[in-house]
Amino acid sequence: MANICVCARWRPSNLKEGGEALCIARSDSQSFTLEDEKDEKYMFSFDKVFYEDSExxxxxxxxxxxxxxDAVKAINGTIIVYGQTGAGKTYTMEGANIRETDSCKKGLLPRVVDELFEAINLHGEASTYKIKLSMVEIYMERVRDLLDLSKDNILIKEHKGHGILLxxxxxxxxxxGEEALKFLYNGIANRAVGETQMNMASSRSHCIYIFTIQKELTNEKRVGTGKLVLVDLAGSEKVEKTGAEGRVLEEAKTINKSLSALGNVINALTSGQQGRANHIPFRDSKLTRILQDSLGGSSQTALLCCCSPCRCNFSESLSTLRFGARAKHIKASSRTDMKEEMHDKKQETSSSANDMKLKIVDLRERILKKLREKLDAETLKLIREEFALDGFSCEEVNLSHEEVAVISSQGAEAETHESMENHHSPFQCGIEISSYTIFFIA
Structure with a gap:
């Protein structure tokens, strides 16, 4: 396991900050000193420092x-951009415009798109690729689909084999690449933004871009999947500086709350005692839940801390850098996600089992329908009494205002498992009573 990559980026001073004293003193490409108005100094070192003149x-x-x-090689990766509002996060991620043609102004997103398709073209005919794009934003603690606005409250679930899923x-x-930029442009246009005293178009949500790269090795009959996640976080805010009111103020509170939850996760990941399990509060916010795989999970992760160089923003820059310094101690692991194709024996068994489940659900509905039509109330009563004597319990299900007895027992699960192994008839077993058969459905 290796530490996640953490870098710092200092944007140039803007027009509002013209003439302001700077709070940063360069040391080298990996370290610098932060100095406040009282000449108190704080030294920081990161994997790389990008100063105001960096491209x-x-x-x-x-x-x-x-x-x-590595994502093209089926290794998951995450890139997170963090910092106060107006620190240059969105410019770093998108550039001046997502469709920017000037190579000097292109952000991470268009460069990622170019790199993905360039890497795919270099692999030739030995492997085939599929790239899928998803875009969501976390706005007021709701996950919204930026490519389909009708999906405004997407659920987050965890799958044992696939990790966190939306x-x-x-x-x-x-x-x-051109098609990808078109969809990115449309999705970004749907993102929630608002004006504050610090930023004309302040992001009011955390935006997450997900590229899923599926690689199929033709000769080896294997499929690998790499997930590349880019996260443009909304900026932390101080109300006295942004002048937020009403709806914008409520947005700021929610943003700061989720960023605090992210800070708590970072602290929990880096402060646990060796050899002891430590609770990580990933479920405290939608943001940390989605980033669960990226922070100390099965992903290569990079964090970019964006800062203002002016002394008027010293406290926010110091907070951002301390967050990055803490995150530097997180251990990240990565693995190649390669699986056999569907005709592989295990995959075939899984597929067959799923088909059988669907058939059994259909069979169960037909059986219950017949029971409803043929069994009168007195017969149902006799069945319940007979099974009660043998230690079985009966659960009553109301269908079309008529009672249908569905028989279950503690031993049904074990009997079902034995039936599945010995008789190759998974998920069901039966008990015959007179001319009726009651099925246990697993």
Whole structure:
């Protein structure tokens, strides 16, 4: 296991900050000193420091490119951009515009798209690829689909084999870079933004871009899946600086609450005692729940801390950098996700089992319908009494205002399992009573 990659980026001073004193003193490409108005100094070291004169390409080459290339090899990766509002997070992620043609102004997203399709084209005919794109935002603690606005409260679930999943999220198959940028442009246009005193178009939500790269090795008959997640976090805010009121103020409270939950997760991940299990509060917010796999999970993760160089934003920059310094101690692991194709024996068994489940559900409905039509109330009473004597319990199910007895017992599960193994008839077993057969359905 390796530590996650953490970098810092200092944006240039803007027009509102013109003439403001700077709070940063350069040391080298990995360290610097932060200085407050009282000349108190704080030293920080990261994997890489991008100063005001750094280029967008520099950030991509060091921070993102290795993760993107590994995603093509079926290794999950996550890139998170963090910092106060107005610190340059969205510019770093999107650039001046997602469709920007000037290579100097391109952000991480368009460069990721270019890299993905370039890497795929280099692999030739030995393997085939499919790339799917999803976009969601976490707005007021609701997960909204930016590619389908009718899905405004997506559920987050955890799957043992696949990790954290967004149930029903739109996944669009993209065939080239131009098509991908078109969907990204449309999705970004749906994102919640608002004006504050610090930012004309402040992000009011956390935005998450998900690229799923499926790689099929033709000769080896294996399929690998790599997930690349890019996270543009909404900025932390101080109300006295942003002048937030009404709806914007409520948004700010929710943003700060979720960022606090993220900070708590970072603290829990880095403060546990060696050899002892430590509770990690991933479920405290939608943001931390979605990032569960990325933070100390099965993913390569990179964090970029964006900061303002001016002393008027010293306290926010210090908080951001302390967050990054803490995150630097998180251990991240990665693994290649390669699986046999569906005709593999295990996959065939799983597929066959699912088909059998569907058939049994249909069979159960037909049986209950026949019972409802043929059994009168007195017969049902006799069945319940007979099974009660033998230690079985009966659960009554109301169908069309008539009672149908569905018989269950503690031994049914074991008998079902034995039937599945010995008789190759999974999920069901039967008991005959007179001319009727009651089925146990697993």
């Amino acid at each position: 967008q390409a520099d950030v991509y080459e060091f921070l993102a490119r290795p993760i993107v290339r 149930c029903g999220v739109t996944e669009i198959l993209i065939s080239d």
